[in-house]
Every structure is written in structure tokens, then in C-alpha cells.
Amino acid sequence: MFRIVRKKSLNPTVTLMEVEAPLIAKRAKAGQFIILRTDEEGERIPLTIADYDRENGTITIIFQIVGATTERLNTLNEGDFICDFAGPLGKASEVEGFKKVAVIGGGVGCAIAYPTAKALRENGAEVHSVIGFRNRDLVILEDEFNAVSDKVVMMTDDGSYGKKGLVTDALRELVESGEKYDEVIAIGPLVMMKFVAKLTKELGIKTVVSMNPIMIDGTGMCGGCRLTVGGEMKFACVDGPDFDGHQVDFDEAIRRASMYRETERKRHEETCNLFKKGGADNA
Amino acid sequence: MPNMSPKKNEMPVQDPNVRNKNFDEVALGYTKEQAMDEAKRCLNCKHKPCVSGCPVQIDIPTFISKVADGDFEGAYDVIYASSSLPAVCGRVCPQETQCESKCVRGIKGEPVAIGRLERFVADYHMKNAANKANADIQKNGKKVAIIGSGPAGLTCAGDLAKLGYDVTIFEALHVAGGVLVYGIPEFRLPKDIVRNEIENLKNLGVEFVTNAVVGRTMTIDELFEMGFESVFIGSGAGLPRFMKIPGENLNGVYSANEFLTRINLMKAYKEDSQTPILRAKKVAVVGGGNVAMDAARCAKRLGADETYIVYRRSMDEMPARREEVEHAEEEGIIFLTLNNPVEILGNDDMFVKGMKCVKMELGEPDESGRRSPVEIEGSEYILDVDAVVMSIGTSPNPLIRSTTEGLETDRRGCIVTRDESGLTSREGVYAGGDAVTGAATVILAMGAGKNAAKAIDEYLKNK
Numbered sequence: 110m111f112r113i114v115r116k117k118s119l120n121p122t123v124t125l126m127e128v129e130a131p132l133i134a135k136r137a138k139a140g141q142f143i144i145l146r147t148d149e150e151g152e153r154i155p156l157t158i159a160d161y162d163r164e165n166g167t168i169t170i171i172f173q174i175v176g177a178t179t180e181r182l183n184t185l186n187e188g189d190f191i192c193d194f195a196g197p198l199g200k201a202s203e204v205e206g207f208k209k210v211a212v213i214g215g216g217v218g219c220a221i222a223y224p225t226a227k228a229l230r231e232n233g234a235e236v237h238s239v240i241g242f243r244n245r246d247l248v249i250l251e252d253e254f255n256a257v258s259d260k261v262v263m264m265t266d267d268g269s270y271g272k273k274g275l276v277t278d279a280l281r282e283l284v285e286s287g288e289k290y291d292e293v294i295a296i297g298p299l300v301m302m303k304f305v306a307k308l309t310k311e312l313g314i315k316t317v318v319s320m321n322p323i324m325i326d327g328t329g330m331c332g333g334c335r336l337t338v339g340g341e342m343k344f345a346c347v348d349g350p351d352f353d354g355h356q357v358d359f360d361e362a363i364r365r366a367s368m369y370r371e372t373e374r375k376r377h378e379e380t381c382n383l384f385k386k387g388g389a390d391n392a
Numbered sequence: 393m394p395n396m397s398p399k400k401n402e403m404p405v406q407d408p409n410v411r412n413k414n415f416d417e418v419a420l421g422y423t424k425e426q427a428m429d430e431a432k433r434c435l436n437c438k439h440k441p442c443v444s445g446c447p448v449q450i451d452i453p454t455f456i457s458k459v460a461d462g463d464f465e466g467a468y469d470v471i472y473a474s475s476s477l478p479a480v481c482g483r484v485c486p487q488e489t490q491c492e493s494k495c496v497r498g499i500k501g502e503p504v505a506i507g508r509l510e511r512f513v514a515d516y517h518m519k520n521a522a523n524k525a526n527a528d529i530q531k532n533g534k535k536v537a538i539i540g541s542g543p544a545g546l547t548c549a550g551d552l553a554k555l556g557y558d559v560t561i562f563e564a565l566h567v568a569g570g571v572l573v574y575g576i577p578e579f580r581l582p583k584d585i586v587r588n589e590i591e592n593l594k595n596l597g598v599e600f601v602t603n604a605v606v607g608r609t610m611t612i613d614e615l616f617e618m619g620f621e622s623v624f625i626g627s628g629a630g631l632p633r634f635m636k637i638p639g640e641n642l643n644g645v646y647s648a649n650e651f652l653t654r655i656n657l658m659k660a661y662k663e664d665s666q667t668p669i670l671r672a673k674k675v676a677v678v679g680g681g682n683v684a685m686d687a688a689r690c691a692k693r694l695g696a697d698e699t700y701i702v703y704r705r706s707m708d709e710m711p712a713r714r715e716e717v718e719h720a721e722e723e724g725i726i727f728l729t730l731n732n733p734v735e736i737l738g739n740d741d742m743f744v745k746g747m748k749c750v751k752m753e754l755g756e757p758d759e760s761g762r763r764s765p766v767e768i769e770g771s772e773y774i775l776d777v778d779a780v781v782m783s784i785g786t787s788p789n790p791l792i793r794s795t796t797e798g799l800e801t802d803r804r805g806c807i808v809t810r811d812e813s814g815l816t817s818r819e820g821v822y823a824g825g826d827a828v829t830g831a832a833t834v835i836l837a838m839g840a841g842k843n844a845a846k847a848i849d850e851y852l853k854n855k
Contacts, residue, residue: 132609146566152658152666153566177666193566195603325653328564328605329789330574332632332647342640344631347790361641364742368643369668 111194114167115217116187119249120173123217124183127158131166133158133196139228140202140221140351143168144303144327146193149183154178155324156324157221158197158349168196171220171249176373183367194297198327199335199350202294202317207234211283211290212258213276213305215297222296227257229294235259237288239279241297245270276301277308290314295354299363306354316354320345322365337361395432398501403508406498410694412723415578415661419483419511422461425569426513431460431777434504442496442506445643447839448481448547450474450504459509468517469475470508476550477543477838479518479585480526482511484576485835486713489557500820518588529597532556534852536839537620539606539792542570543582543834544626544825546593547841548848553596555849558621563603571630571834573663574657575685577648579693579759581717583656598677611800612821617743620821622848625807627840629826630789635678639736644670644744648687648783670777674745676700678733679783680710681831685717688725699725700775704752704765730754730765734772736780785831792827806830813847814840822848 115127133143152379185191202225210229214222220241229337230236236286238254241264248270262279263271272279278295293316295305302318309316321340322334327346334345339356343349393783405411406419411418422430428582443450451470458467471478480621487493487507536552538545541563549559567573569586579770594600606612606627615623632647634640646654651669654660658667675691677684680703692699701720703710706729707710710717721727728749748756751771758764788805800808800817805825826832 125787132604138610150659150666193603195564195566196608197607198605198608325650325658326565326574329606329631329791330628330651331650332634333639333650335634337641340635342634347631361742365641365643368670 110190111190113185113189114185116185119171120247122246123171123220123249124174125169125171126168126182126185127162127167128191128194129166129170130196132279133168134163134166134192137161137168137197139204139224140200141197141199142321142327142350143151143170143194144198144324145170145182145191145195146180147185148192151181151192151276152178153193153270153327155321155346156196157319157321158201158224159220160224168194171217173217193329199346200348202228202319202351204228204232204234207232207291208233209237209288209290211280211288211293212236212238213280213293213295213301214254215276215295215301216242216247217249217300218297218319219254222294223250223257225294225296225319226254229353230257234291237283237290238262239264239276239283241265241279241301241330241335242270243267259366275304279303279307281308281312282316284312286324293354294318299359299366301360302354302357303359303363306359310355317351318354318357320350320357320362322362325370328374336365338356393432394435395429399427400433400502400505400508401430402430403505408719408722408724411579411828412689415693417582418579418719421510421515422508424516426466427459427509430505430509431456434500435459435496437496438560441503442491442495443825445491445494447490447835448475448842449490450510455513456504456506456509456658459513464516465511465521467513467845468521472515475838477589478510479514480543480589481508481570481835481838482514483581483585484833488491488714490835495792505565507628518585529554529790531558531597534558535560535620536848536852537562537615537618537623539588539623540552540564540570540626540628540825540827541568541590541600542626542628542825542837543572544827544837544841544844545570545624545641545654546589546769547838548624548626548824548845549598550593550596551842551845552848553593555599555845557694557849557852558597558599560599560601562606562610563600563602564605565766566602566603567657568600569683570626574653575683575686576834577652577656577690578661579689579758580636580686587698603631605791612792612796612818618821621852622822624841624844625792625816625821625827626825626837627789627825629786629831630805632782633785633787635733635784637733637735639738639744640782642736642738642742642744643738644672644779646781648683648781649768649783649786650691651687653672655694661690661694671695672777673779674698675781676702676733676775676777677781677783678702679785680705680712680729682712682716682783682833683782683831684781684783685712685720687783689720689723691779691781692723692725700728700777702731702747702749702775703724704730704731705762706730706754709762728775732765732767733780737774744780747777747780749775750771786826788827789831812843813845814844
């Protein structure tokens, strides 16, 4: 059992939790993930490590409330326990030997982009962060990015904060203004990563993306997390989660990510109806 | 007087048309009377050929004679001296190619039903006796780490614990049991039985650490730093193989590992489970091993109208246990032998809508000694299915070999062992089971675990 030592709501749908897991904290590196199960009947879900504290033996996770498991996770509070918490899984991001890097984060993907930006900076790179959100209310980790970046460009879809537009617009502008990057790291929704990779291919900049497909065991057993990268089958849990963005078949990944969307939607509706019914009875 | 009936006592089973709709155990087990009657078929021959057919060398005639006398607990003690998991082996061992294949009674008629008797004894013990405590074990204060809680690891742990070692098992998943819990379905091996066998080990003093992914959470070198004096790697098979044909990443294509893990470990077979699984109406399982049979029988139970086994060789070459094949046939699984998939077809939403197959014929024997299948030209056709399960084996997990310096692996990635003891290229590190052999059987893994326990004991005694 793993105790939650801190819980903080970052925006209405995104929560941060700091969890006691000393063995994982001892080895965790930027880019790696954990698998958790909230309770005995729960699903196993992968979440990327947003931060770690080796001294206090804690791991920070940041999650968006999108399905049954994250909803249940969000009902837990400081002092409560998470049933299972395994990691650190996957290969760590490569953060050494870069001079100047653009880190692109989209939405809750910023939670994953942040530790990478931090690690790059610690390893001597100049870091430019481009972070995008749908609107002002959804902005997370702004102070954190400011602390580890030499430059931060904030983008919102509706222009309610920072500049209006997409992260790709900002990246194009930076490059056109003369910035030269050794590498671009893009972490966010699949569609965002797809278009960042498309742009950087055009611009000729090496690009790494962090893939977060459906997983079960996360240790190299089930094969559910398979992707096509450079025409070959790869497993995100042991070969990734970082891959060459110019080689990933994003359209396939997008389609695979939607495999259970219909099932999830039905289940979610059923749960909601149950609550509604309960509410009506109580009224 | 021995019972000279040429036939085994039949074991009662659930009716095929009832059981193919539930996940309850198929075989129901002998009654006391049936067990004692069957035990009397054993001639108690002097040279005990059956024992040589058992990878863990259970003293079979002795336990059977105790069953014949009605001393079921005595029989259990005999089995337990050699096997830490009798209730498991009694259910999943391929006895027909092991102990029973050597039985003298099998020359004229059917061999003694050793497997069914083992199962009866283990179940009797489970129902009637309290688990044995470890009161009489003399602890020697030496620590051994076991990686993986599947059949190899559990056996190695049990044997070492009985010898007085402090044994800790590190398991990557959230529950102990390895393939016994994530792979083999409830209807063939009820999970209560696995839990009970694990409780037995806990009573022997074995400690279990779940959520510990060796190679990630800690390395083998760190285990030594933690004070473990020897390590056994029983980490199992690893990544699923695919055929490298078009369409394998379509929605609705599963590896057998994923399909079975969703159903067994994550309980997708229960209506209220949180784990999603596509409830397909027509399912093709590609492969002919025991895992393929398990996957096909699960698909049927999840409500598929038609479930196919698609296998490129003929029935005779099929590696699955005969009993599993028969059970599958009885349950309505359709066998398309001498058929091979060449492409999986998807609809506009990229969900599986069919599988293109070709028919095969048997040619000359290949290096495995089996006649190799050859494609019949122009035999292409489309099998109407909405899900495909690939059950064509696994390749070893890279996590341990990539994080353990000096651990020799072969070109497939399997851990290389010196000899039967399971000693690897690293001092004090032993390995066994699928991590060494590639995908094999529960009992072979147990045999490897047993040999390694003996070797670890000798190594640590002389250290």
C-alpha cells in the first residue's frame, strides 16, 4: 500500500498527488512512468512520473480525470492509500549532451514535459518551453516551467491567456526568428504530437515524442501497448515510452487509443445514470 | 487384488454446453470411492517407470498405494515432499506425455490416472487439513531472492524454505502466481487453488513483495547489496510474438497474453469488471498450443458464436495437450487446421472485419522433425471474424538481461544456464523456466525451480 502525502487540484480536471514510494523514488528518471491500481477491483493504469523526491522517497503524479479509474483515484485524499504502485517503468528520456532544446507540452502532457525540461536544464541545455492549453482555466505548472526554462511561450486555443494559437504556431515562429534547436521534445495529445512532428520534419529538427498507449502490465508481457515506429512493431512499455517522432505512425496510435472509447462511454453513462437515479430517490 | 480394468475411472466434468457459457472449473474431480478404485489399478511395479517421467520426481507408487488404503493425508505428504504445488500440477501437467506415458498399465489399455489422483489428494488436503505450519523448519539465516512468482519461482521458493532459507519472492504484478493467475483461465485452474498454494508457501515463511519489477524497481546487483546471497530468476516468457502480416495492429487483434490477462488477472470475465474487452461474435485464435486452447475457450465463454483455432499444421502436430483439444472440440471450438493467416482486414474504423487465410499441405519434415506446412497456391479465402488472438509464442523479456551486467543470454534473448542446476554466467545467480527455455509448460518450469533450489543449497552450504 502506498500513502498519498499531498494532493492538490491544479485545475478542475487535473490533480497532483505526491505518493510515498521510496524504492521507485530512488531510481526514477525523467520520462519514466508508474502503473497503479487504486483498489482490489481496479484497472491497472500507467501514469508518467511528474517529479520525484529521492530524500523523502516520494513520487509525484499528475492526472486528468478522464475515466473510471482516474475518477476513483481523485476521490482519494492525503493520508489515503493507493493499493498498487509499480515502477519506475520504461526507458528514461535522453537528456544529456544537448545545447538548446525546445520542449513542447500540451494540456496535461505538460506534467510529463516538465520533468524532462527540468532534467535537460540540469544537464546544461538551454531550454525553451512552449506550453499550450485550451483556455486560461486549464493552465497548469506555469511557475514550474518558468523556473526551469530560459524562455516560456504560453499558448491557448482561445487566446484567453498567453498567445492565441497552437503550439506549432509558436514553434514555427521561434525557429523562423532564428532559434536553432538540437532537438524538439513534444509531449501531449496524440494529435498535437503528430502535428509537431510533421512541422519539425519539414524544419529538419530531430524530434522525440512520449507515447502513452493503453497498457495492462507495463512490464513487457501483454503487448497491448504496441506501436508502429519506422515500420517496425515496438512496445511502448519496454522500448519506449520515448520514440523518434518522425518515425511513429500516429494515425494508427490514435485509432488504437480509441479501442474502448465506446465501452468507456457506455459505462460512464451507466454510472452517471445510477447517480442521477440515486439523487432522484433521495429528493 | 489390483483393479485390472483396462480403462481409467472417468473424471466427472461439467456438460460441454453448460460449461462453454461459464468460467467455473470444467473437471469436477474424483470422489473418494473413485480415487480408491483408480489407485487399485496401480501394480506398484518395482522399477517405478512413472517416477522417471515426472520432472519433479514425485514418489508416485507410494502416494498411490496410500490412496488405495484410504490414507489421503499420507498420500499428500508423499507428494508434498517433492512438489510444492500439487493442486496445480494435478490440473495442468501434461501427464499423458510424462508419468502416465511410462505407466506399465498403459501398454495394454489406459495408464493409471496419476494426474487425477494427484488432483484428488491435493483437493482432499485443501478441504480437510489445516495448512502445515513451519514449526519443524530449522532456519539457517541465509537469504535467497526469487524473481517471479510463477511455477518456477514458487517451486524454488518452497524447496529452499523447507531447507531453512529466508526466501523472498519479488513479483512485478500486483498479485502472486505468474502465469497461473494471468494466463491459465479459471475454468482450468481456479484461482482459489493458486491462492491456497501460495498461502502454503507463506506458512513455510516465504515472503512475497508484489509491484517489484526487477530490472526497474531494483536490479539484481542491488538484491545482492540488500543481503541476498543467491538469486533465482524465474521471470517467465515475456513479449508476445506476432506474425508480421498486415493488419496486426488493427483494433480487435490481441496477443494471447493480453487477451488472457484481461480476462483472468483483470477479471474481464465478470460482468462488473472495470476491465474492458471486446465481446466479439466471431473470433479466430491463431496457434495450436495450450495457450491457444485457453484463449479460444475463453472467447467462447465471453459469448462468441463462432470461435476458430487457425493452425498451419495438422491435428497430429498440434502441441496442445490432447485433453485440452478434446475439451475445446466438445465445447464447440471449430478447428481450421492446415490453414494460415496472411492478412487481417479492417473496416473503415479500423476494427477487424475478417482474416485472409491460405490453405496448407504438409511437405517434408523440418528441423523440428515435424512435416513443414506448405501453402497451396490459389487457396486464399477470407474468414469472417471480428477479433483475432495471436497465440504463436513469446520472446524473452529484456528488462533483466539489459540491467544485469555479465548475465549471458543467447541470440533469442533467453538466459543461458550452464547445466541442469540453472547456474547462469553470474556467480550465485540461477535461472529456470520460460526465461531460460522460451515458452514451455508449468511442470518443466517447476522442475527447473526444483533443480535450482538444490544447486543454490549446495552453493550456499559450501560458500
